[in-house]
Amino acid sequence: MKPVTLKQIAEQLNISVTTVSKALKDYSDVSPKTKALVKELAKTLNYKPNTFAVNLRTKESKTIGLIIPVIVHHFFSNVIRGIISQAEKKGYLVIILQSNESYELEKKQIDLLMSQRVDGILISLANGTANFSHLNEVIAQDKPLVMFDKIAKIVKCSKIIIDDRKAAYMATQHLIDTGCKRIAHFRGALLPQNSIDRFLGYKKALLDNNMPYDPSLVYICECGDMSFEEGKKNAQQLLNDHNDVDGIFINTDLVAIGAMTEFNKQGVKVPEDISIVGFSNWFMSSVISPTLTTVDQPGYEMGRAAFKQLYREMKQLKKNKPVVYKEIVLETALVKRESTKELVK
Amino acid sequence: MKPVTLKQIAEQLNISVTTVSKALKDYSDVSPKTKALVKELAKTLNYKPNTFAVNLRTKESKTIGLIIPVIVHHFFSNVIRGIISQAEKKGYLVIILQSNESYELEKKQIDLLMSQRVDGILISLANGTANFSHLNEVIAQDKPLVMFDKIAKIVKCSKIIIDDRKAAYMATQHLIDTGCKRIAHFRGALLPQNSIDRFLGYKKALLDNNMPYDPSLVYICECGDMSFEEGKKNAQQLLNDHNDVDGIFINTDLVAIGAMTEFNKQGVKVPEDISIVGFSNWFMSSVISPTLTTVDQPGYEMGRAAFKQLYREMKQLKKNKPVVYKEIVLETALVKRESTKELVK
Numbered sequence: 001m002k003p004v005t006l007k008q009i010a011e012q013l014n015i016s017v018t019t020v021s022k023a024l025k026d027y028s029d030v031s032p033k034t035k036a037l038v039k040e041l042a043k044t045l046n047y048k049p050n051t052f053a054v055n056l057r058t059k060e061s062k063t064i065g066l067i068i069p070v071i072v073h074h075f076f077s078n079v080i081r082g083i084i085s086q087a088e089k090k091g092y093l094v095i096i097l098q099s100n101e102s103y104e105l106e107k108k109q110i111d112l113l114m115s116q117r118v119d120g121i122l123i124s125l126a127n128g129t130a131n132f133s134h135l136n137e138v139i140a141q142d143k144p145l146v147m148f149d150k151i152a153k154i155v156k157c158s159k160i161i162i163d164d165r166k167a168a169y170m171a172t173q174h175l176i177d178t179g180c181k182r183i184a185h186f187r188g189a190l191l192p193q194n195s196i197d198r199f200l201g202y203k204k205a206l207l208d209n210n211m212p213y214d215p216s217l218v219y220i221c222e223c224g225d226m227s228f229e230e231g232k233k234n235a236q237q238l239l240n241d242h243n244d245v246d247g248i249f250i251n252t253d254l255v256a257i258g259a260m261t262e263f264n265k266q267g268v269k270v271p272e273d274i275s276i277v278g279f280s281n282w283f284m285s286s287v288i289s290p291t292l293t294t295v296d297q298p299g300y301e302m303g304r305a306a307f308k309q310l311y312r313e314m315k316q317l318k319k320n321k322p323v324v325y326k327e328i329v330l331e332t333a334l335v336k337r338e339s340t341k342e343l344v345k
Numbered sequence: 346m347k348p349v350t351l352k353q354i355a356e357q358l359n360i361s362v363t364t365v366s367k368a369l370k371d372y373s374d375v376s377p378k379t380k381a382l383v384k385e386l387a388k389t390l391n392y393k394p395n396t397f398a399v400n401l402r403t404k405e406s407k408t409i410g411l412i413i414p415v416i417v418h419h420f421f422s423n424v425i426r427g428i429i430s431q432a433e434k435k436g437y438l439v440i441i442l443q444s445n446e447s448y449e450l451e452k453k454q455i456d457l458l459m460s461q462r463v464d465g466i467l468i469s470l471a472n473g474t475a476n477f478s479h480l481n482e483v484i485a486q487d488k489p490l491v492m493f494d495k496i497a498k499i500v501k502c503s504k505i506i507i508d509d510r511k512a513a514y515m516a517t518q519h520l521i522d523t524g525c526k527r528i529a530h531f532r533g534a535l536l537p538q539n540s541i542d543r544f545l546g547y548k549k550a551l552l553d554n555n556m557p558y559d560p561s562l563v564y565i566c567e568c569g570d571m572s573f574e575e576g577k578k579n580a581q582q583l584l585n586d587h588n589d590v591d592g593i594f595i596n597t598d599l600v601a602i603g604a605m606t607e608f609n610k611q612g613v614k615v616p617e618d619i620s621i622v623g624f625s626n627w628f629m630s631s632v633i634s635p636t637l638t639t640v641d642q643p644g645y646e647m648g649r650a651a652f653k654q655l656y657r658e659m660k661q662l663k664k665n666k667p668v669v670y671k672e673i674v675l676e677t678a679l680v681k682r683e684s685t686k687e688l689v690k
Contacts, residue, residue: 003486046482048460063408063440063461071426077417084416084443093461095408095438098429115393116408116438137391141348228632257632287573287602289634 004045013037024049060318063093064310065113067123069101069150070224074253074282075299076124079148082303083122090311092119101189101224103128110134120144120310125152127189127222144313144323148306150192158313158325160306164194167295167332168201171277172249174293174334176209178341180247180275184217186234186259188251195223195251198279202249217245223252231258239266246274247340253278253285253294260288260339276339290338298330305330349390358382369394405663408438409655410458412468414446414495415569419598419627420644421469424493427648428467435656437464446569448473455479465489465655470497472534472567489658489668493651495537503658503670505651509539512640512677513546516622517594519638519679521554523686525592525620529562531579531604533596540568540596543624547594562590568597576603584611591619592685598623598630598639605633605684621684635683643675650675 006024010017015034023030023038030038041047066083068076080096087094095118099106106126111134113121121138123145132155138145139157148160175183185202188195199218206213219237221230231254238245250256256278260270270276270290278285278294285292305328313323351369355362360379368375368383386392411428413421425441432439440463444451451471456479458466466483468490477500483490484502493505520528530547533540544563551558564582566575576599583590595601601623605615615621615635623630623639630637650673658668 048456071429072419072422074417077422080441081416081443084441088442093440093442093457096425096429096441097433097438098426111393112438228628261632283573284629284632287606287629288632 004042004047006047009038009041009045009047012041059117061117061119062091063095063116063118064307065109065116065118065121066094066096067099067106067109067113067121068096069099069124069126071096071098074284075149075280075297078299079124079303079306082300082305083307084303086304086307086311090307092307092311099126101127101222103131107134110138114138114141114143118143120146120314122146122148122306122310124148125150125192127192127224130191142317144310144317146306146310146313148302150194153193156325158309159327160302160309160330161194161327162297162302162330162332164197165201165204167279167297167334168198168249169205170201170332170334171279171295172202172205173209174336174340175247175249175275175277176205176211177343178247178271178275179344181211182217182242182244183211183247183249184219184238184242184245186219186221186231186248186250186255188221188223190220198249198251216241221251221255223255227252227254228258228261231255231260232262233258235259235262236266239268247276248274249277249279251279253280253282253292256292256294256339257282257284257288260290260292270339271341275341277334278339281335286337293337293340294335296333296335298332301330349387349392351392354383354386354390354392357386404462406462406464407436408440408461408463409652410454410461410463410466411439411441412444412451412454412458412466413441414444414469414471416441416443419629420494420625420642423644424469424648424651427645427650428652429648431649431652431656435652437652437656444471446472446567448476452479455483459483459486459488463488465491465659467491467493467651467655469493470495470537472537472569475536487662489655489662491651491655491658493647495539498538501670503654504672505647505654505675506539506672507642507647507675507677509542510546510549512624512642512679513543513594514550515546515677515679516624516640517547517550518554519681519685520592520594520620520622521550521556522688523592523616523620524689526556527562527587527589528556528592528594529564529583529587529590531564531566531576531593531595531600533566533568535565543594543596561586566596566600568600572597572599573603573606576600576605577607578603580604580607581611584613592621593619594622594624596624598625598627598637601637601639601684602627602629602633605635605637615684616686620686622679623684626680631682638682638685639680641678641680643677646675 006017006020010020023035097109132152135155146158151159187199219234278292281294281296316323351362351365355365368380442454477497480500491503496504532544564579623637626639626641661668
């Protein structure tokens with residue numbers, strides 16, 4: 001059974017295709033009687049408008065593109081959920097692409113979405129992205145683009161973020177307040193703004209508390225697919241390098257969970273020997289033992305806010321009105337659990 | 346900067362739009378010199394073909410639709426990853442929708458995808474879906490449809506599944522082999538085929554081992570967003586109802602982890618007092634304490650296989666050749682960990 005066309009409806013009623021089309025859209029120059037006939041037949045035949053044809057005319061595809069680094073990631077799947085829930089309300093479909101933290105792939109995917117004429121693009125950058133011309137090109141073509149979580153400060157567009165520096169400061173301060181004297185940091189990859197900011201927040205907390213900053217206490221991890229393994233490896237390396245570390249602020253929960261697994265295997269007690277604070281508040285962190293103290297990062301809200309901003313920009317553009325870029329900073333909170341000690345009185 | 350059109354290229358070169366279009370497509374009735382000129386200018390102006398227009402002609406949208414019950418779910422996010430990786434290889438984009446286990450929403454989403462003229466649809470059914478006319482309509486319109494994981498046996502289309510009954514039998518048999526004498530089952534919702542099959546596998550293992558089947562030992566959970574809480578609640582209820590249960594086969598890992606959390610809180614030791622086998626092998630299950638014995642369900646492979654089958658069907662359809670429906674059954678394996686005891690010699 002092939003889809004029913006306007007032409008079939010027109011032939012059956014012995015009227016023109018234009019009249020059928022106008023009747024379905026409630027144009028005033030079609031009589032109420034004809035409208036009723038057309039609508040009735042369209043319903044009987046289960047007619048569905050061909051959105052390609054509609055889109056070609058209105059220049060809207062009612063789809064948006066979403067590029068994220070990794071899908072199997074508690075934070076990002078929550079972001080996706082937030083975006084889809086909001087897009088659905090406004091009648092938009094979401095095409096999802098995964099960059100696998102690769103700049104090359106991300107660039108290709110931007111091209112693909114542009115040639116598909118999506119109405120707007122939401123993106124969280126790959127770790128490997130250091131050149132932003134593919135994004136500037138999107139903006140130059142008047143296509144709304146909103147960045148979230150992993151952003152580039154120098155690209156001029158709207159951004160939905162958290163204050164990573166402040167959140168990392170808060171996490172490190174909690175380690176200090178619970179008595180840690182020598183605090184390491186497992187940081188994220190070198191390029192992403194959020195891993196830079198979390199590192200800077202860690203460093204500032206140390207300095208504000210008159211604790212020396214020691215670069216040998218900072219370990220790097222890519223925080224991609226191998227996060228858990230990286231956590232184990234870094235924990236092992238830290239035990240080889242230092243015997244006096246009593247606290248670690250870790251860039252993301254999955255790395256922290258890997259580190260805790262390694263410490264557990266090596267007989268290092270958390271939090272008695274080493275206290276740990278993670279970042280993101282994955283669900284997993286509340287069920288492992290000991291449960292993980294971490295920074296709650298609002299993924300679902302970030303997804304909602306990102307779509308809402310994109311929607312505002314798509315609407316402005318449709319009206320040929322200027323778009324005002326916004327930087328929206330969402331709140332974070334420290335979730336205190338068992339991987340850190342009680343506050344020192 | 347508005348996107349460059351064929352017309353602009355034609356005007357600049359003082360040739361017709363048709364010639365430009367033909368040149369870009371390497372038609373033989375355009376001279377090599379003109380082709381070179383057109384291609385050069387198209388590249389300079391960064392011309393991108395309007396895929397809507399192309400799609401309208403070829404009747405292909407190069408997009409497929411994917412409907413899944415929940416995104417924030419380790420198994421489903423792995424399925425998505427598998428689908429996207431495969432779709433990308435073949436140049437297809439994936440529109441992802443989440444049914445939230447609701448039949449009404451799923452129905453609406455099918456309509457939306459059909460009116461968007463996707464080339465094919467992949468679906469894992471919502472728990473609430475008991476009527477399948479929305480799916481039969483898709484098939485009646487010659488649109489390729491492949492079901493995976495949560496399927497309906499009576500719908501005539503390709504299906505990618507595991508042998509849930511066999512896997513559940515294997516899980517229950519492991520509890521018996523490790524000395525459990527009175528085994529409960531936390532089953533999934535009543536409608537989905539896979540929760541029915543897992544229940545039947547559990548029951549058959551008991552009967553084959555001459556152990557009585559006792560319906561009061563079967564607890565139901567919806568296994569949706571509230572899985573973890575349902576696991577806790579069912580564990581609590583089981584402790585109230587029975588004092589002799591020494592093993593539980595649980596429909597999905599997240600419910601199992603909820604149950605283990607409750608048992609831990611109540612001082613019930615796993616596996617000494619009660620052994621537990623989960624289902625799905627979420628990553629989380631390998632890092633909690635005790636680690637969870639579970640059935641490994643190949644999400645990534647299922648996603649790949651589902652797209653591959655859909656692709657075969659889309660290709661057949663394009664050639665106007667008949668489509669042969671396939672039922673592909675992927676292998677599962679029991680992953681033995683700490684939540685069950687050693688084998689009884």
